[in-house]
Structure formats: C-alpha cells, structure tokens
Amino acid sequence: MNTIVISIKGVSYQYPEQESLALNNVSLDVYKGEWLAIVGHNGSGKSTLAKMLNGLHYPSKGTVMIGGYALNEENVWSIREKLGMVFQNPDNQFVGTTVQDDVAFGLENNGVEHGVMQERVFASLEKVGMTAFLNQEPHHLSGGQKQRVAIAGVIALRPDIILLDEATSMLDPLGREEVMNTVRELNEKEGLTVISITHDLEEAAKADRVIVLNEGRLYTEGTPQSIFQLDRELLNLGLGVPFAVQMSQLLADAGLQLSQRHFNEEELVSELWTLNFKM
Numbered sequence: 001m002n003t004i005v006i007s008i009k010g011v012s013y014q015y016p017e018q019e020s021l022a023l024n025n026v027s028l029d030v031y032k033g034e035w036l037a038i039v040g041h042n043g044s045g046k047s048t049l050a051k052m053l054n055g056l057h058y059p060s061k062g063t064v065m066i067g068g069y070a071l072n073e074e075n076v077w078s079i080r081e082k083l084g085m086v087f088q089n090p091d092n093q094f095v096g097t098t099v100q101d102d103v104a105f106g107l108e109n110n111g112v113e114h115g116v117m118q119e120r121v122f123a124s125l126e127k128v129g130m131t132a133f134l135n136q137e138p139h140h141l142s143g144g145q146k147q148r149v150a151i152a153g154v155i156a157l158r159p160d161i162i163l164l165d166e167a168t169s170m171l172d173p174l175g176r177e178e179v180m181n182t183v184r185e186l187n188e189k190e191g192l193t194v195i196s197i198t199h200d201l202e203e204a205a206k207a208d209r210v211i212v213l214n215e216g217r218l219y220t221e222g223t224p225q226s227i228f229q230l231d232r233e234l235l236n237l238g239l240g241v242p243f244a245v246q247m248s249q250l251l252a253d254a255g256l257q258l259s260q261r262h263f264n265e266e267e268l269v270s271e272l273w274t275l276n277f278k279m
C-alpha cells in the first residue's frame, strides 16, 4: 500500500466573499488500494475537498496531484477518468430510463464500442450485485440499490479511485449496509482505492485509515482504533463516538474483557451473546 495515488500539499481554498478559509493548509497522501475515510463536523471542509478532487474547485494555494496529473483546468478530464464520484442523493444521479442504460451512459459518452459497452455494463452490474435489475426503471429501486447502480456507472469507466461523498447518508440502515458491503468487495477484490467522506463514524470505522478535518484544517489522522481513542476530543469536535465503542469501553471499565474493541452493534452483540454471565 505504498504507492501514492493522490498527493495534496499545503492546500488552501477560500470561497469568494468568505472571510475564513474553507481549507487551510491541508496536506495528505492517499495510497493505492486503501480505504480512507474523511470525517468532520458540518462546515469542516469535507465537501470542499471532495469538489476539489473532482476538479470543481482549484486550490487558492498549494498543489494537488491525482493519478500522476497535477490538478488544473488542462488535466481535469484526465483526472475525472482516474477518480469517479458517487454523490449523496441517489435520485439526482440517474440519466438513463433503465438500469443498463444508466450504467452505459458514461461509456457511450466516451465512445466505447457497442459490444465492449454491453460487456462492461454487465460486468459492472455483476460487481455490485444488480444484474437482476438490468431492465428496471431506476426510480423503482430502493435507495441502496440506486446507489449500487450509481457505483456500477462509475466503475464501468474503470477509475483507479472512487470517492463517495456522503453516499450513504440518505439511506436506511439496510441500504447503508448494502452499499458498504459493495464498496468493501470492490476495495478488496478489485483493489479499488476508496475515499469515503462521511460524518458517520460507524461508517468510518470500516476504513483502513481515518482523517479528521476541523474548521478547514487536518486535525488528526490514524487507524479507526486510534481515532476512537480520542473519545472526548471527538465529542468536542462535534463527532460522536459510535455506541458500540462507548459500550465496549464501559464494559471494559466494569471488568468485562472482550476479545476486541467492537465498532458496531452487531459485532458487539454477537460477542456478548456468547458470554456466560454468573449471576
């Protein structure tokens, strides 16, 4: 995991007519094949960073390199081939009248030959477990299914990096799990580099590495384990530690040693279930 696919150096960004910086001297690297979560309270700069990585904003100061290209107007289309985005609202992302038309849209725009396009559409839908819905109209799907189709549309274009900008925040718990499992498979089996921008720390717990933004600055970074140990500091930043982490800590304080620190309720319950309590 040592190849750098994104390098951000000393980046600042200021919106016109805003006094404070939306991004303030941010430096970070993203490594090939990792799953990086970027978390932060409202207004911490997450969306500004996501938009920058998609070439919608250019740094006021500093440099961004993505897949070997410097971020500038000349390279923006090459960069968008390397980095695909999935956005928050599943309903705003559809352009096709059927699932397969939708996934084919980007390929058609890129002039991919018909036979190749059909193969890629099918393969992409297979990777997200949606081949049974080829001819369905997208608006008949659940939120989680819609986001999986959106992901298929992105991976059909074969990017190296996928950026999920709050892609699960409008979904119910089942939809969230569906999307997260899909992303995990793409990350593990296909080696896709994943950046997930989220305010949900339970989701961030699934990442290899977490970056915390606060008021436009990189506050800290580390494994989910090390970030959750910040506990009260996270609360001060407006970020809640997941319930399972707090509960595991309370149980440990009360003398109940669990085999590991659990990040979600299902894992915690499945261990607690196996324990025999002496009354």
Ligand SMILES: Nc1ncnc2c1ncn2[C@@H]1O[C@H](COP(=O)(O)OP(=O)(O)OP(=O)(O)O)[C@@H](O)[C@H]1O
Binding pocket: 015, 016, 018, 021, 022, 040, 041, 042, 043, 044, 045, 046, 047, 048, 049, 199
């Ligand atoms: N289009 C805009 N014009 C002016 N200021 C903006 C604009 N978008 C964001 N900002 C400001 O930039 C700062 C960072 O906002 P940003 O949306 O990047 O944060 P965020 O972490 O994504 O927040 P949220 O979780 O609420 O989306 C905030 O102070 C915000 O008010």
